[in-house]
Amino acid sequence: MLAARWHPPSYDIRVENVPVPQIEDPDDAVVKVTLAGLCGSDLHIYRGQQPITKVHITGHEFIGEVVKLGSNYGPNAARSTSGRPNLYATLSVGDKVVAPFTVNCGECHVCRLGYTGRCPVGALFGSPKLDGGQAQYVRVPKAGGTLYNLSSPASWSSALTATSDVETLLENISDSSLLLLSDILPTGVFAATQLLAHPKVQPMLTGRSWPSSLNPSSPTIDLGSGLLTQEDRLLTIAMIGLGPVGVCAAVALLDALVQKGLPYRIVAIDINQSRREKMEKVYEAIGSDGKGQNGEFVVQGLEEAKETVAKWTGDVGCTGVLEVVGNNSALTAAYDLARPFGVITSVGVHAPKNVPFTGQDLYNKNISFDFGRCPARAMFPMAFELLVKRQDVFGKVGTESSLIDRVVDIKQASEMYRAFDQGQVGKVLFDPWDQA
Amino acid sequence: MLAARWHPPSYDIRVENVPVPQIEDPDDAVVKVTLAGLCGSDLHIYRGQQPITKVHITGHEFIGEVVKLGSNYGPNAARSTSGRPNLYATLSVGDKVVAPFTVNCGECHVCRLGYTGRCPVGALFGSPKLDGGQAQYVRVPKAGGTLYNLSSPASWSSALTATSDVETLLENISDSSLLLLSDILPTGVFAATQLLAHPKVQPMLTGRSWPSSLNPSSPTIDLGSGLLTQEDRLLTIAMIGLGPVGVCAAVALLDALVQKGLPYRIVAIDINQSRREKMEKVYEAIGSDGKGQNGEFVVQGLEEAKETVAKWTGDVGCTGVLEVVGNNSALTAAYDLARPFGVITSVGVHAPKNVPFTGQDLYNKNISFDFGRCPARAMFPMAFELLVKRQDVFGKVGTESSLIDRVVDIKQASEMYRAFDQGQVGKVLFDPWDQA
Structure with a gap:
């Protein structure tokens, strides 16, 4: 099969002919990849920033169709008798599936809590430990815990099952939209949640x-009236970083605010003008059902945003800040923008550098931080529900508000990594079957 | 009046005769101090660790009785007409009151949210900005927002008003117990909450x-049974630092767990043996109504505690960690003890030193942090309710489980600061009227 493989030491992606992966463990599935995404965090390995020497297939974003299942699958694996995740009994060859960017068993204590992104047996697709999805086929370990079966209403949210059947739903949603489920949309939903x-x-x-x-x-505290005014309740939120994950977080945040009927003021921040423009297009493209009537949403650079927040809040600062960049400048900006008793939610992937805060900084402002990786498998039902609602906004290639710049033949992987690394293209999806 | 005053540059507390404070602003009250506490954080100023040169009255823990009120108090200040905190209308000379360690107006947006510890007009008692309570009298700015009126059931929790009248309640609670309300008990309740x-x-x-x-x-995630097992739900919590605030946090945490009917495993950690012994005495002294039937509670040093947590959780780590020390060793220990997706609540007062974490450390473990100062005024109703339940455990001088080592004449302040700084005495309360 064709596969994009990383070669040491850096900046060397080659599309090569390699053996089709096989079932290695009875819990494995093999998935035929329909589309695979190129993600900003693929660049960490691409650039040789990590001490890796092993040639491996790249990519942690993919959707596809089950083509082979290990011997642990089938009716005998019913949850009632096996106690295992239901998918071991119900997953079938031909099912349309999406995988999170990491494997999770779905059975351990950590998975049962829903913290699937940190399953002790987890591994990142497209790493030296586990070949990735930028290929025609990919082996998925612990697939009964890892995969999300798009073809099965049993895995959907109740809002989806109430309004759609499988055929209608999957007919009306493009593969490029579905690809967003593998990482960036659940990460955005996780941040907002x-x-x-x-x-x-x-x-x-x-x-x-x-x-x-x-x-x-x-x-109650028995101060003032005891109840908060509408002005007190107005949420002021800053978002730092408007790459694809940041845009997904904005859409998820808006959706949650509207569902809860909350008024809001959001300032979305990026230093990059083209990212700011994309965010504006996305906001324009969202209907009133997705942004409500009581919101203010502005897209700005950092310095302007600081002035906006000061003006909005009388110098108090933001209720919360979403940090979707993953570096110390973004963390510092988040701290500066947050109010006392403010919350900073960071889903950026950070480097091994000390965070830029003293304990006194954090004490003096009563700051709360939430760091870390999205438990994507656990977020899938929420993310899928949101995707169905908003796919027209960001999932259709060719529209101004689409998060996907282009879909290309996987044979162009080397060129696209180079262009993506240099900021010459936006989010690229690889079609592994273009030439097949 | 007599007052303990700090003199620069360090280690110099003198008990001196100074003028009785007067009403300086119509919102002021003057309180006759019944008891004032000596707190670990008083040592930051005592030791000259801060760039302070101003001679000032020390102490941020005090209880007392209102003796003078500014012209803004009285029936004309009813909330319905003035819109101000009710205490401007209801506070009377003779009322028994406790102040939080910082002033708060009770009227601004920050106070209305309950984040009184960060009121923009706030000031710390016993600092160069505001004379403290280790004196016979203390002036309380914005007293209608700051003070908590122990004599008024209107400020109590509904559980207290349902079971007690003012006379019975105040007769049955000692002043040494009530002093714990000024800082350490609400801080413990805040941490646990x-x-x-x-x-x-x-x-x-x-x-x-x-x-x-x-x-x-x-x-739901639709993995396993969809519901968590009793084993999954078992909370494993580490507490680091068993000084008086740490003990209060333990009592508050146990009370909250029992009220919610939650099983728990708690490891309480301190390097200091006498603190560990005090924690053990306190745990012994709590009745089953305060620790429940489904809990395990051990008191250990750090290395032993790490082994305990590893054994309890199969190397996964603690659900949450309370950090009640305020230095980088404690933060590092908290990180090591926490599980992936673990929560670290830090109420320690930290120094201006960088926290010992890289962004990658925090990302890799999906750590959440809550830092900062207790909004004591907002926590008073909860803390008072808990105090009434547990005063016998830690509020009675002379018992093995008391958090108060001794009550002394304020004239001994200089000597007691020295002994407290050197770890020769535990928590000391000053009686400003011993010789009067």
């Missing part, structure tokens, strides 16, 4: 002051 | 995996 669930944000959501915001039967 | 309210802890509390733990109508 974490921010709005944080205890320090609850006074705005509940209209009750801390700590009765956490428990209606908790004693 | 933050930890248990964190979104990453909710799977254990709700029995549903992330993200349906946050919203029962959210789609």
Whole structure:
């Protein structure tokens, strides 16, 4: 089969003929890849920033169709008898699936809690430990825990099952849209979900002051009227980083705010003008069902954004900040923009550099931080529901608001890595079957 | 009046005769101090660790009785007409009051949210900006927002008003117990409350995996049975630092766990043997109503605690860690003890030193941090309710589990600061009227 492979030491991607992967373990599945994405974090390996020497197939974003299943699959694996994830019993050859960017068993304590991104047996697709999806076929370990079966309403949210059948749903959603599920859309949903669930944000959501915001039967502070004004409840949120994940986070955040009926002021920040323009196009393309009537949304550079937040909040600062960049400048900006008792949710992938804060900085502003990788498998049902609602906005190649710049033959992988690394193209998807 | 005053550059506390403070602003109250506490954070100024030159009255922990009120107090200040905190209308000379360690107006946006510890007009008692309570009298700015009126059931929790009247309640609670309200007990309650309210802890509390733990109508992950086992739900919590605040945090945490009916395993950690012994005495002294039937609670040094957590959790780590020390060793220990998707709640007062983490450390473990100062005024109703339940455990001078080592004449302040700084005495309270 054709596969894009990374060669040491750096900047060397070759499309080569390699053996089709086989079932190696009874829990494995082999997936025929329909589309594979090129993601900003692929560049960490591409650039040789990590001490890797092993030639391997790249890519952690892919969708496809199950073509082979290990011997642990089938009706005998019913959950009631095996106690294993239901997919071991129900997954079939031909099912349309998406994988998260990391493997997870779905059975251990960590997975059961929903923290699938940190399953102890996890591995990142497209790493020396596990060949990736920028190929015609990919082997998926622990596929009964890892894969999400798009063809099965059993794995959908109740809102989806209530409104769609499999055939209609999958007919009406493009593969390029579905590819966004593998990483960037669930990561965006995760970021927004974490921010709005944080205890320090609850006074705005509940209209009750801390700590009765956490428990209606908790004693109240008995200051002022005891209830918050509409002005008090107005959420002011900054988003730093408007790459594809940042845009997904913005769409997810807007959707959650509108569903909760919350008024908001959002300032979306990037230093890069073309990213700011994309964010504006996306916001324009979202209908009123996705942005509501009580919101203000502006896209700015950092310095302008600081002035905006100061003006909006009387110098108090943002309720919360989403950090979707993954470097210390972004963390510093997040700190500066946050209010006392502010929440910073960071889904950026950070380097092994000390974070730029003293303990006193964090104490003095009562800052809360949430760091880390999206448990994508756990976020799939929420992300899929959102994707179905918003695919027209960002999933259709060729529209102004699409997050996908182009779909190309996988044979162009080497050239596209180079162009993507140099900022000459946006998000690229590889079609492994273009020439087949 | 007599007052303990700090003199530059360091290690110089003198008990001196100074003028009784007067009303300087119509929102002021003057409080006659019944007892004032000596707190670990008083040592930051004592030792000259801060660039301060101003002679000032020390102490941020005090309780007392209102003796003078500014002209803004009285029936004309009713909330319905003035829109101000109710205490401007209801506070009377003779009322028994406790102040948080910082002033807060109770009227601004930040206070209305309950984030009183960061009120923009706030000031720390016992600092160059505001004379403290280690004196016979203290002036309390913005007293209608700052003070908590112990004599008024209107400020109590509903559980307290349902079971007590003012006379019985105040007769049955000692002043040494009430002094714990000024700082250390609300800080402990704040720490425990933050930890248990964190979104990453909710799977254990709700029995549903992330993200349906946050919203029962959210789609579930559909792995395993979909519900968590009792073993999955077992909270494993480490507490680092068993000084008086740490002990208060332990008592608050146990109370919250028992109220929620949650099973738990807690390891309480300190390098200091006498602190570990005090924690053990306190745990012994708590009745089963305060520690439940489904808990395990051990007190250990750090290395032993790491082994305990590894054994308890199969090397996964703690659900949450309370950091009540305020230095980088404690933060590092908290990180090491936490599980992936673990929560670290830090109420320690930190120095201007960089925190010992890289962004990669935090990303790789999906760590969440909550830093900062307790909004004590907002926590008073919860803390007072807990104090009434547990005063026998830690509030009675002379018992083995008391957090208060001794009550002394304020004239001994200089000597007691020295002994406290050198670890020769535990928590000391000053009686400003011993010789009067």
